[in-house]
Amino acid sequence: MSACIGSSAAGARTFTATSSQGLLLMAEMTFIAPALRLPIVMAVANRAISAPINIWNDHSDVMTIRDCGWIQIFVENGQEATDMSIIAFRIAEDKNVMLPVILNLDGFTLSHFIEPIIFPEQEKVRRYLPAYETTHKLDIAKPISMGLLGAPEVYTEARKATDDALVASKSRIVKAFDEFADIFGRKYNLVETYRAEDAETIIVLMGSIAETAMTAVDEMRDAGQKVGLARLRLWRPFPIEELRAAVKGAKRLAIVDRHISLGFPEGPVATEIRALLFHDQDRPRISNFILGLGGRDVPRDHFKYIVERAEELGDAGRQGHYEMVGVLE
């Protein structure tokens, strides 16, 4: 990441990829890249962190740098990973954004699997993503100093400015998604829903397990259950209005975390959504389920189970502590 910051500061389009311990090792630098407003794109093949040492999929690596200031996208499948790797540059290099983008793709489930995809045509990619030009760079003809010391008189303002830029990037992300749809015909939203319109219980999650969850939702629907799915594609900046719209009318949310916040009764996805909806009237009952840690399989039955439990817990008015799904005791 240090070398990427140097390369991006020199004005070159810069990409890197990492995972797990590698991400934690560069954690210090991930906070610096957005503050310097460098449009680096990084693919993170999300994998568990030590200990015990484990190389398989969950979201605990990227959750440790949740507050680092990057735009963070979670993809569902190979097609989306491919498309988003192009879209990510378009977002990052937008003159109104100029922030780095993390492309989260589930380790192994997406990073090491072969699946058929429609490969974007070179000519269309060029049209969608022109060559990167910037004046925000190290330039001998027009020297600037990057990375100056921020004393207490300016540090607060600098951090606020970075947050403002990150929050403001949301509309540009939507624009980048819309223009991608115009050229390539594949439309992406900040939050995707599946059979959620009249659902009483909505499963909320991120990443590739959404495909399994959709199958489970179909089966539950066939059995007459009013169940739907909402998947966060954008994690930072948090799509507040889009999430609210996606779960509107639901009685219960079964929120899935693939990271454990040790010492706290909820995972980060559940905590954040609960906080966002806290002041809403008619807010849904929220239950939190932690599953799929360190590559543990997440079968369809897990989703049926959490819907059942969300109904039991929610209707009993009990909320507030995660339930670990599939844990052997």
Add this chain to the structure above:
Amino acid sequence: MNFLKSAEVPFDKITVKTFPKGPDSLAPGHRACQGCGEVLALRLLLKALGRDFMAVSATGCMEVCTGPYPQSAWEMPWLHVAFENAAAVGSGVDAGNTILRRKGKLPDRRIPVVAIAGDGGTADIGLQALSGALERYHENFIYVCLDNEAYMNTGIQRSSATPFGASTTTSPAGKFSKGQNTWKKNMPAIAAAHNIPYVATASPAFHLDMMNKIRRAAAIPGPAYIHVYAPCPTGWRMRADLSVESSRLAVNSRVFPLYEVIDGQYIINKKVDKPVPVADYLKPQGRFRHLKPEDIEQISERVNHEYEHLVKMSESFAEPRF
């Protein structure tokens, strides 16, 4: 890859008559301590490069004193990221410049990228990043270690470059301690072990020699490492007007010999056949005031042993590395 021997690569040599007259790249008004030998060395090094380079600083004294926002003493492109990664960042800047040059977005000429760090940011926390950058053989990469022999910016804590016997806040001299109880890490030798074309030591008391070394480093294609003696009156508990004198004594007592390693060949730039006593070097510095004559004798022996080793290295012929 250039097949000219590195020692034969021409460069515009600075003499008293041709001393660069242009403005400094490091503006006055920075916040360095009175008598700081480090900022003196830095200013002269950068003056030798004019304004045709890019600089990367590690966190440390030089970064803090030159760049409190909204002020900056840097007149050329400058980037600071963190403490341990100046070499990695510098290598990234060089990689970025290289690709932009290849694509015709930068003029087709070499732009030196100078990564600057202290001894802590080099010999301790930054060693891995430095080793990687040297090994990857970045063509326009110059690494400058400004060695004031402890973590001065954070309050004089020992580093692996702190000399034996020096009292610091984390190696305090006292009843049961003689101060630092390990010998200084030999950074130039570590750099030379990477088989890079150019390694040198330099001292602000011999400023023309120092300035020509960075010029040579910039001229030779491939990574270069320059280890600069950077006296710190504050941290060494020394009078503020003694920085240059201390630098001179360090060389003349053989404590800090001036030499180059070009394509693996050691060359001593200033032979010290009649060294001044090491005690003369140690005496003005409060960090050594507790040392007893036998301690000084021990240090003296080590200094002479290392110098003789260096002489032997310079007399042995290194195979050309092509």
